[in-house]
Amino acid sequence: MPPRFVVKLPLMEAGHPRSPLRAYLKLARPKQWTKNGFVLAGVIFAEQALQLSSLLAALLAFAAFCALSGAVYAANDALDVEEDRKHPRKRHRPVASGEISVRAALAYAGLLAAGGLALGFSVSWGVGAAGGAYLLLQVAYALWLKHFAILDVMAIAFGFVLRALAGAAAVMAPISPWLIACTGLLALFLGFSKRRYELASLGEGAQSTRRNLADYSVPMLDEMMTVVLAATIMAYSLYTFFAYEGVWMMVSIPFVIYGVFRYMLLVHRDGGDNPDVLLLKDRPLQVTLLLWLAVVMVILYVVR
Template sequence: MGTAGSLLRLARPKQWTKNGFVLAGVLFAEKMFSPPHVFDALLTFLAFCLLSGAVYAFNDVLDVEEDRKHPLKRFRPVASGEVPVPAAVVYSVVLVAAGLALCFYVNAGVGAAGLAYLALQAVYTPFLKHMAILDVMSISAGFVIRALAGVAAVNSPISPWLIVCTGLLTLFLGFSKRRHELATLGDGAVVHRKNLRDYSVPLLDEMMNIMISATIIAYTLYTFTVYERQDEIFMMASIPFVVYGD
């Protein structure tokens, strides 16, 4: 694979769909039919793709020795030697600079969200990702920051429902992922992720049930508030689809 391809793979483009939560801010701000606002939200999405790519690249630098011993991770660009460590560091810095520049280009609120995202990752990578429960809560916080960046992009007041619904849904998804890892990896789960030793399937089942129930309740209450304010019954009509999807 060429250098350009290796650098792109280092930024994990397959993970960029997570930044789609930026667009949740547009939905909750009810600006999804305003082209200028949608354009700013898309710029914010691109900015967070750059920032998250920088984080993935730098994490690969920090974990290079462990990755080289892993049966699958040893094929990652840095661990395999496709991208030298110094080049990966420079690449990460460039992505951070470009991502933050784009954030502040949209507006200062998006810039602040970008800085908050990087600050969270700076704590998550060396500390929080090794702690059960806190690791999932940190991942959820990252999604909430993305959604808040979307709200900032369209210059709308922050909706508490955005924070609640995004937080609860991503907590459910995070605990679901941990359960999947435990169930599918078996005895090799701890090798894949060390803090899985502190989880159990019954615990994760309980957490998932709590989070999905709370998510449905929160979303239902949100749709009722929209209906009361704007007489928009179509939001209430979406409730069965949300319940079925969950």
């Protein structure tokens, strides 16, 4: 019987990119850049979205915050590499899996941060200042704030407020207190829901991936989410009542209510997921967001 020869082909570990370029792109987590959409709120609500110069400035500010947030993600992956290796999903990230070294990830983070700040200041001083404040906040979060329950989520929410401030600065528009309140409350809601997902999905092993999860519990987070959810709906409703003449903006309230309740349903029915992941994979949420945006645009740019 002739000898049998078996050719063994190299297998790629699940979750690994196929090239260094894709590895570095994955390290910047482009799927989470949807959070930077808050930067674009300024140009929309300042009623300048149809002005090419303003739209370009807003898009450049958005790109600057994509670079800045990518820098933060890369640095966090380098600093949290040991904890990430204990996480069932995070262990496949480029640094935790060994695909990119800690030193290379930190150098990449520095490059993205410098590029993001340079781009932000090229748009306006306000955008650059907001970007710098965002980086300082993330340093404080990585070194201190993330270890304290509630403060960690408040820091995340303030990061979203800085995005909204940058968007207003990009088009030289005064920032509305209502925009700050609605952005902060919605971000708190998403932050607490993310902590709930981490607890529910990891169970007893949650503390090994994030130490402050020991201070949370699922029932406690459910109560916090309910309180913040009610405050978010009330703040947005009051915004539509008082920030605009007439009643047309109130038409957008049902879309906000459905959107947050749909998210709540996913959290309790399916266990939820990271907010950016849910937005990318849940079609009703996507449709609701697009309909809300369409209604707001029609009211601001056609009806008024």
